[in-house]
Amino acid sequence: MSTRNIIAVCVLALAFGAGAAHAQSAPSPAPKLGKPITENDIKDWDIAVLPNGNGLPAGQGTPQEGAKIFAEKCSACHGDSAKGGVAPFYPALVGGAPLTNGIETQKTIANYYAYATTIFDYIRRAMPFNGSRTLTDNETYALTAYILSLNKLIGENDVMDAKTLPQVKMPNRDNFILPYPDRI
Amino acid sequence: MGISKRRGRTPSLDAVAGNGLINRRALLGQGIALAGAMGVGGATGAAAEPLKDEAWSLEVGATTPPLQTPSRFEKEVVRALSNPKGEFRTSHARTPHQLLNGAITPNPLHFTIIHAGIPDIDPAQHKLVIHGMVKQPLEFTLETLSRYPLVTRTHFVECAGNSAGMFSNEPIQAPAGLIHGLVSCAEWTGVPLSVLLDEAGIDPAAKWLVAEGADAHFLDRSVPVKKAYDDAMVAIYQNGERLMPGNGYPMRLLLPGYQGNMNVKFLRRLKAVDQPSYTYFETKNYSQILPGGKTWRFHFLMEVKSFITYPSFGHHLKEPGFYAISGVAYSGTGRIAKVLVSADGGKSWGEAALQTPIHDKAFTRFVMPWRWDGQPAVLLSRAWDEAGNAQPLRADFVAQRGETKKPVATPLAFPNQHYNSITSWGVDSKGEVKHVYA
Numbered sequence: 001m002s003t004r005n006i007i008a009v010c011v012l013a014l015a016f017g018a019g020a021a022h023a024q025s026a027p028s029p030a031p032k033l034g035k036p037i038t039e040n041d042i043k044d045w046d047i048a049v050l051p052n053g054n055g056l057p058a059g060q061g062t063p064q065e066g067a068k069i070f071a072e073k074c075s076a077c078h079g080d081s082a083k084g085g086v087a088p089f090y091p092a093l094v095g096g097a098p099l100t101n102g103i104e105t106q107k108t109i110a111n112y113y114a115y116a117t118t119i120f121d122y123i124r125r126a127m128p129f130n131g132s133r134t135l136t137d138n139e140t141y142a143l144t145a146y147i148l149s150l151n152k153l154i155g156e157n158d159v160m161d162a163k164t165l166p167q168v169k170m171p172n173r174d175n176f177i178l179p180y181p182d183r184i
Numbered sequence: 185m186g187i188s189k190r191r192g193r194t195p196s197l198d199a200v201a202g203n204g205l206i207n208r209r210a211l212l213g214q215g216i217a218l219a220g221a222m223g224v225g226g227a228t229g230a231a232a233e234p235l236k237d238e239a240w241s242l243e244v245g246a247t248t249p250p251l252q253t254p255s256r257f258e259k260e261v262v263r264a265l266s267n268p269k270g271e272f273r274t275s276h277a278r279t280p281h282q283l284l285n286g287a288i289t290p291n292p293l294h295f296t297i298i299h300a301g302i303p304d305i306d307p308a309q310h311k312l313v314i315h316g317m318v319k320q321p322l323e324f325t326l327e328t329l330s331r332y333p334l335v336t337r338t339h340f341v342e343c344a345g346n347s348a349g350m351f352s353n354e355p356i357q358a359p360a361g362l363i364h365g366l367v368s369c370a371e372w373t374g375v376p377l378s379v380l381l382d383e384a385g386i387d388p389a390a391k392w393l394v395a396e397g398a399d400a401h402f403l404d405r406s407v408p409v410k411k412a413y414d415d416a417m418v419a420i421y422q423n424g425e426r427l428m429p430g431n432g433y434p435m436r437l438l439l440p441g442y443q444g445n446m447n448v449k450f451l452r453r454l455k456a457v458d459q460p461s462y463t464y465f466e467t468k469n470y471s472q473i474l475p476g477g478k479t480w481r482f483h484f485l486m487e488v489k490s491f492i493t494y495p496s497f498g499h500h501l502k503e504p505g506f507y508a509i510s511g512v513a514y515s516g517t518g519r520i521a522k523v524l525v526s527a528d529g530g531k532s533w534g535e536a537a538l539q540t541p542i543h544d545k546a547f548t549r550f551v552m553p554w555r556w557d558g559q560p561a562v563l564l565s566r567a568w569d570e571a572g573n574a575q576p577l578r579a580d581f582v583a584q585r586g587e588t589k590k591p592v593a594t595p596l597a598f599p600n601q602h603y604n605s606i607t608s609w610g611v612d613s614k615g616e617v618k619h620v621y622a
Contacts (some may be wrong), residue, residue, distance in 0.1 A: 034322030040606035100477035126401035
């Protein structure tokens with residue numbers, strides 16, 4: 001048997017081997033037991049927000065409106081003006097030292113977050129702690145605006161909505177690097 | 185014992201590295217090996233009291249329960265809780281590795297991190313939807329998923345914040361389970377995610393899935409479609425039974441080798457999208473600050489790691505003589521290929537025996553025979569995976585990833601993420617074990 005033939009046999013063996021493994025891990029035919037639904041059926045669940053604004057609802061809010069809601073529903077844990085509650089469980093949402101201060105530097109919205117949409121997304125899905133999904137979209141925009149304003153990332157009178165929120169410039173955005181780019 | 189015949193001596197007595205490490209081949213012929221080692225260590229052959237039948241042997245025992253629980257003598261084998269009163273904050277429960285053995289974590293002792301309480305989910309009402317950039321949005325139930333051909337695989341799940349106390353500039357004094365208890369390993373059974381995505385007909389332009397849970401925070405993470413088609417599954421069984429409530433009952437995403445937080449529990453929704461969502465958890469908690477101030481995001485991978493579970497902090501070696509050093513090794517990039525152990529603080533190393541089978545991205549139990557001479561010793565383990573990745577030495581790791589400026593006050597704190605360097609246990613001449621940096 002020539003070297004070329006030996007290689008051919010090996011390649012064939014590998015191909016069949018791989019084929020058998022594939023058949024084992026992905027049985028055919030597919031069971032297809034998923035029930036077809038429409039995006040309209042999922043409307044109330046679809047709360048994911050992307051940094052480009054995709055998924056942000058209608059509505060709007062200002063820092064002043066947010067301040068009132070924050071005092072009523074948020075400051076018990078997060079402290080007055082979001083300066084932080086019982087450390088380390090309820091850290092400050094404002095301020096923050098430069099990240100060059102060390103690996104344990106407290107991450108805040110101003111010194112860390114890459115996108116302002118993250119704040120809206122998280123408040124809408126998870127806050128207040130004992131009442132998630134109780135805030136209206138306007139209240140969520142207002143709280144987001146208030147927190148951004150406390151962090152001096154927007155002005156005191158700036159209105160946050162689906163158009164303005166994705167445009168807020170976040171200081172740390174360009175400071176991130178990917179340790180494993182090939183995994184994306 | 186072909187090797188011993190060729191060498192003409194008992195392999196158990198071979199020193200393989202300094203300070204009493206014995207060639208792992210000694211474990212091949214356990215009887216001879218252990219007897220030999222004990223002899224050298226000074227076996228105690230003192231005359232004992234004549235054996236008598238104990239009380240429990242002389243009466244009929246307890247009634248058989250439908251669900252077994254451990255012996256009343258094992259009451260201390262429980263998870264360490266970070267939030268026992270259920271205050272309005274995250275609750276961590278850590279696996280007590282210093283009290284366990286083998287490679288599988290029993291379900292009641294599997295670590296859990298819960299951000300808004302454990303939801304009381306009725307499996308008959310729970311739904312999982314796949315939608316977004318797909319041809320046909322689909323809804324699944326536990327009942328329909330259970331009808332698919334299920335796959336079973338053994339995998340560790342590790343919180344990216346596991347071992348965070350190891351970033352402390354001084355060693356934290358705490359048991360292995362408090363330092364490293366946010367990793368566990370189980371046999372998971374479920375439906376390959378690729379099967380469900382193919383059924384929905386995912387758009388090739390969709391590069392990410394936003395995975396969301398049905399907990400009170402609707403916890404969500406962005407997951408690369410690449411991982412979903414590699415080895416992800418929707419898990420519905422844990423070590424042969426339905427998932428524990430704290431581990432995601434009735435269904436969870438399983439992304440072998442990736443940050444625990446991405447393995448979204450109580451999975452209710454997968455939305456195919458063209459860009460990551462930058463959710464709270466991937467934005468803040470599970471992204472990390474590097475020395476110099478740059479920040480890493482989408483780290484995902486839990487890198488090759490090992491730690492010794494016996495002897496470890498809090499254990500007491502009663503007398504000089506034979507001990508089996510034992511621990512777990514695992515890697516998010518594949519199977520464990522090799523574990524070296526040192527008893528002299530890293531000056532010399534011997535290769536540990538690996539318990540088989542060695543699964544992909546799973547705990548591998550390693551065992552290293554050791555004859556303790558009663559003098560101070562420093563025990564370390566270091567693992568390599570099949571891709572050739574080596575667990576970093578502490579000095580190298582700290583140079584790259586940093587350490588705190590002040591000692592970390594509690595092993596429950598999270599000064600940083602993704603610690604996978606070496607753990608050292610110092611044995612003093614009284615046999616007490618402390619945490620040290622070597």
